[in-house]
Amino acid sequence: xxxxxxxxxxxxxxxxxxxxxxxxxxxxxxxxxxxxxxxxxxxxxxxxxxxxxxxxxxxxxxxxxxxxxxxxxxxxxxxxxxxxxxxxxxxxxxxxxxxxxxxxxxxxxxxxxxxxxxxxxxxxxxxxxxxxxxxxxxxxxxxxxxxxxxxxxxxxxxxxxxxxxxxxxxxxxxxxxxxxxxxxxxxxxxxxxxxxxxxxxxxxxxxxxxxxxxxxxxxxxxxxxxxxxxxxxxxxxxxxxxxxxxxxxxxxxxxxxxxxxxxxxxxxxxxxxxxxxxxxxxxxxxxxxxxxxxxxxxxxxxxxxxxxxxxxxxxxxxxxxxxxxxxxxxxxxxxxxxxxxxxxxxxxxxxxxxxxxxxxxxxxxxxxxxxxxxxxxxxxxxxxxxxxxxxxxxxxxxxxxxxxxxxxxxxxxxxxxxxxxxxxxxxxxxxxxxxxxxxxxxxxxxxxxxxxxxxxxxxxxxxxxxxxxxxxxxxxxxxxxxxxxxxxxxxxxxxxxxxxxx
Amino acid sequence: xxxxxxxxxxxxxxxxxxxxxxxxxxxxxxxxxxxxxxxxxxxxxxxxxxxxxxxxxxxxxxxxxxxxxxxxxxxxxxxxxxxxxxxxxxxxxxxxxxxxxxxxxxxxxxxxxxxxxxxxxxxxxxxxxxxxxxxxxxxxxxxxxxxxxxxxxxxxxxxxxxxxxxxxxxxxxxxxxxxxxxxxxxxxxxxxxxxxxxxxxxxxxxxxxxxxxxxxxxxxxxxxxxxxx
Numbered sequence: 215x216x217x218x219x220x221x222x223x224x225x226x227x228x229x230x231x232x233x234x235x236x237x238x239x240x241x242x243x244x245x246x247x248x249x250x251x252x253x254x255x256x257x258x259x260x261x262x263x264x265x266x267x268x269x270x271x272x273x274x275x276x277x278x279x280x281x282x283x284x285x286x287x288x289x290x291x292x293x294x295x296x297x298x299x300x301x302x303x304x305x306x307x308x309x310x311x312x313x314x315x316x317x318x319x320x321x322x323x324x325x326x327x328x329x330x331x332x333x334x335x336x337x338x339x340x341x342x343x344x345x346x347x348x349x350x351x352x353x354x355x356x357x358x359x360x361x362x363x364x365x366x367x368x369x370x371x372x373x374x375x376x377x378x379x380x381x382x383x384x385x386x387x388x389x390x391x392x393x394x395x396x397x398x399x400x401x402x403x404x405x406x407x408x409x410x411x412x413x414x415x416x417x418x419x420x421x422x423x424x425x426x427x428x429x430x431x432x433x434x435x436x437x438x439x440x441x442x443x444x445x446x447x448x449x450x451x452x453x454x455x456x457x458x459x460x461x462x463x464x465x466x467x468x469x470x471x472x473x474x475x476x477x478x479x480x481x482x483x484x485x486x487x488x489x490x491x492x493x494x495x496x497x498x499x500x501x502x503x504x505x506x507x508x509x510x511x512x513x514x515x516x517x518x519x520x521x522x523x524x525x526x527x528x529x530x531x532x533x534x535x536x537x538x539x540x541x542x543x544x545x546x547x548x549x550x551x552x553x554x555x556x557x558x559x560x561x562x563x564x565x566x567x568x569x570x571x572x573x574x575x576x577x578x579x580x581x582x583x584x585x586x587x588x589x590x591x592x593x594x595x596x597x598x599x600x601x602x603x604x605x606x607x608x609x610x611x612x613x614x615x616x617x618x619x620x621x622x623x624x625x626x627x628x629x630x631x632x633x634x635x636x637x638x639x640x641x642x643x644x645x646x647x648x649x650x651x652x653x654x655x656x657x658x659x660x661x662x663x664x665x666x667x668x669x670x671x672x673x674x675x676x677x678x679x680x681x682x683x684x685x686x687x688x689x690x691x692x693x694x695x696x697x698x699x700x701x702x703x704x705x706x707x708x709x710x711x712x713x714x715x716x
Numbered sequence: 717x718x719x720x721x722x723x724x725x726x727x728x729x730x731x732x733x734x735x736x737x738x739x740x741x742x743x744x745x746x747x748x749x750x751x752x753x754x755x756x757x758x759x760x761x762x763x764x765x766x767x768x769x770x771x772x773x774x775x776x777x778x779x780x781x782x783x784x785x786x787x788x789x790x791x792x793x794x795x796x797x798x799x800x801x802x803x804x805x806x807x808x809x810x811x812x813x814x815x816x817x818x819x820x821x822x823x824x825x826x827x828x829x830x831x832x833x834x835x836x837x838x839x840x841x842x843x844x845x846x847x848x849x850x851x852x853x854x855x856x857x858x859x860x861x862x863x864x865x866x867x868x869x870x871x872x873x874x875x876x877x878x879x880x881x882x883x884x885x886x887x888x889x890x891x892x893x894x895x896x897x898x899x900x901x902x903x904x905x906x907x908x909x910x911x912x913x914x915x916x917x918x919x920x921x922x923x924x925x926x927x928x929x930x931x932x933x934x935x936x937x938x939x940x941x942x943x944x945x
Contacts, residue, residue: 503828539841543794546839550821550832558822562806562815573807579819632778634805695894696774697901713805716770716778716874 433509
């Protein structure tokens with residue numbers, strides 16, 4: 215992927231001999247373009263329209279004060295004879311519009327944006343350009359100020375207070391340390407700039423909207439007519455998609471009630487489809503969970519996300535056919551997410567945090583644009599999990615990390631309980647010493663004698679995370695054979711039951 | 717009643733149970749050779765329900781069920797864990813557990829959880845379904861049993877009940893009781909009911925609380941764990 219980032223400024227035609235000599239082909243307006251601000255929405259739209267001669271994917275990125283026109287030139291540069299020639303054409307294009315500009319080309323949007331904004335001197339040259347060779351974004355960004363990473367002002371201020379002014383020293387720091395001490399946006403911006411995380415920009419020309427609406431006069435309380443309405447509406451959505459070789463990936467369904475209220479839910483699909491019956495089945499499942507409370511007088515279906523239609527080639531031999539189980543699994547996940555909601559159907563991601571409440575994350579299986587929605591039943595390598603997918607998407611020239619060590623080489627953390635209570639429950643504990651291990655505790659009205667205990671395991675949260683947590687955890691075996699996880703809150707000097715080794 | 721009649725009745729019961737067996741989806745290890753040895757099939761049968769019962773939390777049935785699920789998932793098939801209370805704690809899974817094959821369902825309502833279990837059990841290709849639900853209605857188990865027979869998934873039901881329910885739709889009902897002896901963790905497993913084979917067998921197995929590599933939990937340089945003597 216190659217991104218061109220173009221910053222445009224109002225030009226001064228009197229100081230630009232090239233502009234004086236070149237015949238103007240501008241459709242923006244010969245005399246007014248220079249005077250108009252780049253903040254003018256209409257002008258920006260027209261410039262984006264006209265920039266489509268260089269790429270079909272053009273969009274504005276950044277707020278009004280630092281907006282830049284971004285073009286995906288990866289598929290089109292060769293039509294102009296390469297990136298250098300494309301920039302020459304672009305320079306003419308800018309001059310014709312009596313503007314001044316700075317252009318940068320890089321592998322990532324973040325790198326192109328940073329280089330375009332901060333490379334070179336402040337002289338009012340009518341045209342500046344810079345090409346970052348493929349895979350060299352880290353070197354290009356290193357000498358630039360940290361503002362080149364598009365960070366919030368508060369994060370920049372904090373970095374300045376720590377003596378970090380340029381991107382280079384920031385990239386030298388441990389990613390784990392940065393993640394613990396700063397907002398997630400810092401790490402995200404670094405990864406995006408280096409090509410380790412994808413970053414998309416919104417095209418100024420929105421994709422064609424596919425939606426269908428149906429309204430009626432009498433309010434409906436039963437679900438059958440609503441299903442019939444969706445049965446009528448779905449072909450109106452799917453037929454245009456099919457004509458473009460696309461398929462439905464995410465669908466929005468809205469229910470309009472008599473009081474002007476609106477219920478809405480999203481149906482996600484693991485595999486894009488044009489199968490109306492399958493989609494209708496998912497809608498029906500979700501409708502059962504939603505429970506219509508007020509009479510419905512209308513509904514609207516809209517395509518939220520589409521994708522290329524998956525076409526399965528016919529095969530002669532059964533051995534080469536995709537397993538039916540993979541299809542069954544896909545259907546199961548879609549049905550579960552359809553009925554329970556995306557947030558209820560999750561995969562597990564362990565986090566680098568000792569605090570039990572933050573030790574893992576639930577990632578929706580149908581997470582949007584996760585790129586990791588594959589089935590465990592798919593061919594090896596596709597469903598390898600989030601970490602593997604992230605590594606594979608890393609730029610080949612990005613920062614090298616040491617190879618992971620084997621589990622045997624790593625120190626072991628104490629065991630964790632299989633059941634963690636949603637809220638720690640207060641318990642009465644008897645200990646011999648004030649800060650000693652528990653000897654007896656009372657839970658559910660019964661005293662339990664501790665046969666053996668292991669601990670304490672001190673867990674403290676860092677100061678930069680706000681109100682601190684200081685706990686001493688004990689694994690406890692009681693006389694009835696049960697194993698529990700207790701902790702003493704060192705700030706309040708109280709005991710809590712937090713989990714069971716069940 | 718004569719001895720001959722009793723023998724005939726016994727034979728009829730045996731035949732009925734054999735007929736009940738349904739499709740043969742194969743057998744997987746429970747993860748403990750000693751337990752496999754006392755089971756008539758030599759392990760846990762796919763397409764069946766297995767109840768891991770305990771009288772109270774902290775006794776070990778969840779760990780045993782997850783070990784059996786990991787055995788069933790060898791070969792890359794997915795595991796579905798249905799959690800109603802939102803208390804399942806994934807960092808407890810051992811390092812060699814196939815986490816990337818695990819789909820966790822966090823259901824908000826009982827009816828949703830029951831429905832989800834039925835769907836997962838009835839889907840071909842699912843290795844195991846671990847239910848962490850407070851099952852109150854035994855009749856639900858009948859629909860789960862039929863779904864498992866249809867789909868071939870191994871249903872592993874973790875149940876904390878003070879006493880054994882009368883109705884049993886499971887292939888196996890195992891009672892897990894902890895040993896309160898200090899030292900290594902051990903639990904005894906008693907076969908309460910078995911579709912094939914004889915109930916009453918009891919084995920004792922070691923049950924380790926798994927320690928995960930520190931980097932899996934917290935690879936940071938900042939070390940928040942401090943051990944004291």
